[in-house]
Amino acid sequence: MDQIRTDAPTASPEVGVLERIRLGASELSEAMSKVADQVLVDPEAAARATIMDLAELSGTSPGTITRFCRHLGYDGYAALRVAIATETGRASARHETGWDVNIGQEIAPSDPLDQVLKQLITIDAAMLRDTVDTLDLAAVERVAAAVSDARRVDVYGVGSSATVARELQMGFYRTGVAAWVWTEVHDALASAALLGEDDVAIAVSHSGTTAETIEMLSEAGTRGALTAAITACPEAVLAEVADVCLVSSARRTSHRADLLASRHSALLVADLVHIAVAQRRFPEALEALESRARAVVGHRPTPDLRTGAS
CATH class of the missing domain: 3.40.50.10490 (Glucose-6-phosphate isomerase like protein; domain 1)
Structure with a gap:
């Protein structure tokens, strides 16, 4: 079974996700290395793929994909897809599929209710999409x-x-x-x-x-x-x-x-x-x-x- 490193890197805007995958390839388990190889070979396809698609393409399982995401510091597969899409110039895909740029954004005490409502819908939709995947x-x-x-x-x-x-x-x-x-x-x-x-x-x-x-x-x-x-x-x-x-x-x-x-x-x-x-x-x-x-x-x-x- 793949092990999740306690010192797994956190998602950082300073270093692109693809570069972090390349740099950390030697630390991955055999199964997660297959996922990394698949993402690096065709990142645009990975950005479009569901978790089941990526598991099939890499010859692994949805559980391995989830552990790979957490190793990179992402809460779920949808967040990783957004990061890959952004880096490969496919940021518009977030809007085409209903994703929004503020996934994961915190709700502040001073936020107006219309913004809070939109944030709740964004989080809700992302979770439901992850569940479907x-x-x-x-x-x-x-x-x-x-x-x-x-x-x-x-x-x-x-x-x-x-x-x-x-x-x-x-x-x-x-x-x-x-x-x-x-x-x-x-x-x-x-x-x-x-x-x-x-x-x-x-x-x-x-x-x-x-x-x-x-x-x-x-x-x-x-x-x-x-x-x-x-x-x-x-x-x-x-x-x-x-x-x-x-x-x-x-x-x-x-x-x-x-x-x-x-x-x-x-x-x-x-x-x-x-x-x-x-x-x-x-x-x-x-x-x-x-x-x-x-x-x-x-x-x-x-x-x-x-x-x-x-």
Whole structure:
């Protein structure tokens, strides 16, 4: 496995990214050297390529690409692509693909709200794009197939990740899947202890290092359940204890914009899993939705025929 150097160079405007790749080539692992060679051979193609494209071109994996980016001091692949595009004279590509020049810019206390809004959208869009580039759809299919056939499903998440966990459980519930969400460690462990080989457990943690969440998923795994992690850190402990890892994107700023955007990236992954399950269970999902609609129809307000208001 590639190792990430703790003294990896930080991204610097003084030295171009291609030059830093050349200068640091001797310090790279064999796998990351393949990525470096591919970027240096055709940097314009690298600037256009998705993370999956570059992995295929270099004969490596998306995980290696991510480690290569971090070694160079970039938070993610999108930031590296912007740097390469800028250096090779393709700065306009950022606008053609919806990128903006202020990716990663900090939000200052004095910034007007219109600028803050644009910055939030920029960070959000970049994270979602990173997630699309890195997400393993075969892994999503595996989780969806297991959930579709499961006796029961546990979803775990604490802190800010609990929001995503609740949304995922609610999506399963609406399509007729027997699913529970647990955000407190004692209740979660008690539930996980009752799981078996016919069950699925999914844990949500942005960092992948939350001790309680790791303990929850580990307990479910020891009982034979298929375990899955939704996290932005595929090298974290949570990913290691999971059978399947679904990777969302991560960016870092000193404000809460990154936290909000990372939650949206995790929600994108959760929504995709939920929809993939609904597709597999379409007749059952449709029946569940219709039954729920009939059950609550008596509590819907009667429209005012004169005004159209309800």
